[in-house]
Amino acid sequence: AKDAGRGCFAYFSEDLTLAARERIALESRLRRAIEQQDLRVFYQPQVDIISGRIIGAEALVRWQDSVEGLIPPIRFIPIAEETGLILVIGEWVLRETCRQGRQWLDAGLLPLTLAVNVSPHQFRRSDICDLVATVLSDTGFPASQLELEITESGLMDNQGNATEILNCLRGQGIRLAIDDFGTGYSSLACLKHFPLDLLKIDKSFIDDIPHLQDDMEIASTIIAMGHILGFKVLAEGVETPEQLMFLQEKGCDMYQGYIKSCPVPAEEFVELLRNQQRL
Ligand code: C2E
Numbered sequence: 001a002k003d004a005g006r007g008c009f010a011y012f013s014e015d016l017t018l019a020a021r022e023r024i025a026l027e028s029r030l031r032r033a034i035e036q037q038d039l040r041v042f043y044q045p046q047v048d049i050i051s052g053r054i055i056g057a058e059a060l061v062r063w064q065d066s067v068e069g070l071i072p073p074i075r076f077i078p079i080a081e082e083t084g085l086i087l088v089i090g091e092w093v094l095r096e097t098c099r100q101g102r103q104w105l106d107a108g109l110l111p112l113t114l115a116v117n118v119s120p121h122q123f124r125r126s127d128i129c130d131l132v133a134t135v136l137s138d139t140g141f142p143a144s145q146l147e148l149e150i151t152e153s154g155l156m157d158n159q160g161n162a163t164e165i166l167n168c169l170r171g172q173g174i175r176l177a178i179d180d181f182g183t184g185y186s187s188l189a190c191l192k193h194f195p196l197d198l199l200k201i202d203k204s205f206i207d208d209i210p211h212l213q214d215d216m217e218i219a220s221t222i223i224a225m226g227h228i229l230g231f232k233v234l235a236e237g238v239e240t241p242e243q244l245m246f247l248q249e250k251g252c253d254m255y256q257g258y259i260k261s262c263p264v265p266a267e268e269f270v271e272l273l274r275n276q277q278r279l
Pocket residue numbers: 044059060061072073074077086090093117118119179180203236237238239256257258259262263
């Protein structure tokens with residue numbers, strides 16, 4: 001029986017090795033990266049669709065590894081979310097973005113809205129509202145210039161508390177956006193009651209414009225619906241002039257996408273702003 005037990009254990013551990021060992025290795029590397037301050041915040045412009053001017057930016061985390069180079073969030077956010085490390089990462093990104101935003105204000109740059117992603121794991125914590133208040137007061141960044149992006153699924157996972165948390169954040173004067181809209185299952189009844197400012201149309205609905213009639217209809221319906229609910233609407237992942245023209249025609253308010261710029265380090269973002277001020 002002992003042998004069987006050992007055999008079983010051996011079999012099990014070998015079976016686990018590949019996927020699990022890689023994950024554990026990545027998790028401990030990620031912990032070290034956080035300690036050694038190897039995380040970076042990149043900024044992607046958010047653009048007013050009529051004037052074409054940059055009016056804000058989304059803060060997007062990167063991992064600057066000494067061996068592998070720049071590691072994209074898709075490689076480590078899911079693991080961070082599972083292990084709870086996202087709480088540390090999310091707080092760091094929030095703090096760093098507010099610090100940077102304050103510095104830009106002090107340097108005389110025009111006020112911008114800076115958008116920070118809040119993961120479902122962070123959003124489930126009832127202390128998120130206190131945390132944000134603390135970071136704003138520590139950094140001196142104005143609440144009115146901070147926007148928090150919560151995914152549609154993050155909101156729906158937590159319907160009981162969501163309204164309460166959103167109201168608490170909104171009460172501080174922070175702006176709220178629903179991210180990846182169209183990929184979750186929110187009901188209109190819920191949406192109507194959430195105190196939101198902005199609805200971000202998921203990139204997957206933009207990609208095939210102007211080739212897929214269905215996606216064009218979905219995108220224009222989301223724009224119209226967002227406006228009826230009293231929200232501004234931003235399209236994500238705009239890459240072509242055709243997509244931009246379509247969205248302009250449909251009355252979309254803002255966009256983000258490679259057609260303007262991919263996410264860039266802070267210094268490059270400032271360059272983009274300075275170029276536009278010279279125009
Ligand atoms: P997201 O919040 O939907 O962010 C938008 C993603 O779309 C970014 O990818 C951005 O680089 C990409 N993107 C924007 N415009 C275009 C375009 O025109 N074409 C293409 N192909 N892509 C475009 P990124 O930076 O790799 O981030 C991926 C995801 O990782 C984010 O999706 C978000 O879910 C997550 N993430 C990134 N930073 C953070 C963070 O600080 N906290 C949390 N919780 N999640 C984060």
